[in-house]
Amino acid sequence: MARVIVDVMLKPEILDAQGQAIARALPRLGFSGVSAVRQGKRFEVELDGPADEAALSDIRKMAETLLANTVIEDYRVTVEE
Amino acid sequence: MARVIVDVMLKPEILDAQGQAIARALPRLGFSGVSAVRQGKRFEVELDGPADEAALSDIRKMAETLLANTVIEDYRVTVEE
């Protein structure tokens, strides 16, 4: 019944074309003061049971093999309170 | 120099084809105990200045008009510590 969040972002050295396109559009839309935008993915994973160590280790494996492409992306797992 | 996070998720009533495809694939990959997965977007917005009320109000407007399509998506703005 717990919810675990997996955030997946491109590694810093990888070109984030999406983020750049958004950042370039902002001034045109009247938003100033933003120096950079990076776009990534957010996964909300609902567990049947608690977010105990076994479940988290499973989720880390899931992030590593399925949710993130670790050649170009980093991920972070957090438990939502 | 602050970083603000905008999380954008589909509204609960909208079919999340990507999240469902992941949830369906999990048992095949040997993961059990997950009841649902939802996939959304995460934006990391770097500000030139501090994340004060004026900046946050700007970012909320940006989320409302650009980063999220409020016809199908909800968003949440948080300041990263």
Added chain:
Amino acid sequence: MSERSERADRHSNVANAADGGGRVNPDVNLDTVKRAADTPDERQPYAELGMKRDEYDRVKEILGRRPTSSELAIYSVMWSEHCSYKSSKVHLRQFGTKAPQSDALLVGMGENAGVVDIGDGWAATFKIESHNHPSYVEPHQGAATGVGGIVRDIMSMGARPIAVMDALRFGGADQADTRRVLPGVVEGISHYGNCLGLPNIGGEVVFDPCYIGNPLVNALCVGLLRKDQIKLAIAPGAGNKVVLFGALTGPDGIGGASVLASATFEDESQAKRPSVQVGDPFMEKLLIECCLELYQADVVVGIQDLGAAGVSCATTELAAKGTGGMDVRLDLVPLRDPSLRPEEILMSESQERMMAVVAPDDIDAFMAICAKWDIPATVIGEVTDSGRLVMTWHGETIVDIPPGTAADEGPVYERPFHEPAGQAALNASSPADLPRPEDLRAALLQLLGSPNLASKEWVTSQYDRYVRGNTVLAQPADAGVLRISEAMPGAEETTRGIALATDGNGRYARLDPYAGAQLALAEAYRNVAVTGAVPLAVTNCLNFGSPEDPEVMWQFSEAVRGLADACKTLGVPVTGGNVSFYNQTGSTPIHPTPVVGVLGVIEDVAKRVRSGFTGTGEKVVLLGE
């Protein structure tokens, strides 16, 4: 710095472009030409960069001193197998020496892509290239950037790209890694090509276990241009400006050209794996439209795309083919990551970049067109008649070389070759020795169910075959056909069309590389001919194992000999292509896989012939033996 370069400062439309002063610049470690002369015995990592001892010694001989680290970066990428064709050159010469006389050939091998005359004042340029190793490491980005790279080659000839094709080889359809590689590769080609608005008019999908650790992703692009408007990669005219335009330079695939393209996937090389290149098809689409407008405005003297060896390749090749010299301020290269060192800038494989040579009077017009398309553009240097390529970094000279020695005078190897040990036994085993199937129905069903014969619609339905509205034939036809009257302004009067097909068969080539290469050509040639088009020219992508393996080298030399002989017999010249070596897992090479593309012209495209029966009562005739 000279006054000249200060003027260059103002010629940039890039916000935050390096201004020569604002960048973090930990120059304590800067390896200048002066320092290189003063420290002749400093150990340099030439071996780690894929260079052999004697190659390194030759660089020292050329320069009369040890190279600076920036110079080493340039020579190591330019002399890599990928850029210098050092193992294949001696064989590829046959394509020239055996070439049939052809009036249609406007630009032959050696340029970014060959150009052929297709009549009525129009010309077509086409080329096929591999992106095999990157597609194994990261299937989506590897395949996507493969399409991006070949499209830029075509753009750099002065043409509008008008279609793409893709010839793919994967491991067995039921092998686990094929599940990872195939969808990613198809998605990468689909996303990049579709985003550019280039119809995909054909290709191949072949499964064979020999490709499981080394898939083949060969992408072809064809472009159209007026016969009198061919652009070349040259930099003539001292005083002309050198402009870098397109995406910013980041740490993409650093060392890729020498490490990725010439190493195998054995474990120790994984550690050296550089970050992969990531493509931005949106930027490339803008770059296409921007280049076409630049050509239209006639403000480009010479142009070169930035491929595997990035700035190193573009500067050395442009300078070598022009007046002979070039001054470059490397610190003016606009960066995505401000911490990049000069060596890294020289080796970066960031995508969607081009380099142009522009007359000083045309610079303002050039910059205005780039600004219209939102394309960052920066003057980074100037053509000289010094005969030297000189690069500075914040005022210090870090490169001073004769550009031709890097671009054209790389090492050439006559690698030893001999017939593979098992070749005779392999050929002795004949299908006649196999048991006859007892149940023909079961045999037929097995054939129909085999992935190599099954419908390829899962792949082709992910490609846009209609965009730009000129596709006359695409899947399921054996050759793609395009009309050209509406492909570019001014072509309205012509009724002509072009036809293209790619073919190859690694299993035939394994049994007999000489005949296998010829069969690939014959099939592509037939596929073009049956549409009603006259085959005019050939491109090829030669996918082989390691050239250091004499058995592979034999396969290679036989395949090239076979293809050159067949081209002579059929009367079609090879206009360009690509060699991809080191396609192997451990010491096991893939089947030798020459993939051949043929381009033909049809005088009245409305008369093209479709495949398939179109009505009852038609007579069926079998031609040939």
Added chain:
Amino acid sequence: MSAARVGVVTFPGTLDDQDAARAVRHAGGEAVPLWHADPDLKGVDAVFLPGGFSYGDYLRCGAISRFAPLMEELIPAARAGLPVLGTCNGFQILCEAHLLPGALMRNAGLHYVCRDQGIRVENTATPWTSDFTEGQEIVLPVKHGEGRYVADPATLAAIEAGGQVVFRYTGGNPNGSLNDIAGIRNEAGNIVGLMPHPEHAVEDLTGAPSTDGRAFFTSILKKLVNT
């Protein structure tokens, strides 16, 4: 009589603009190029928003384009009755600009799909569909990765009840659209958006194996000439 003038918009990353212009010319109209950065509709009588990947389709398809200077002119003009047709990316832009209800999402199959698609014409009371007959079955190419039409239940019920569903997929839904919706119109009927590509189905020699797309262009030209 001067030809009716149909504006064809080009954003950075638009791909089907030349096809759209060609289709307008084939039907006897004048195609007027409109550039995203010029806030000027050049006095056109109708506007075609063609397909493509404007701004690379980054963020969401059509999300960035709808803020283009040209759109600042187009949005009020469309609200005031200017006939506007958006195909594919153009449809996405119209939804993002809230000129049409609902949104277009990633195909349910999660892949880009290019195929010749059966479509039923459900509504001919628009300036773009008057040359069709209601219930007519046609074939047009679809080619998109994000064409799944969605709307909340109330909106969906309202557009169904109000005759705002203009096209439905037949013979298999390519993307999982709700109610097989392929195209819709606004309440007034002057704005139409659809995922399929009429501009790729106007010639015998090229494009899809049908010329069913022609009726879009003959419809609008008749309408413009007669008013």
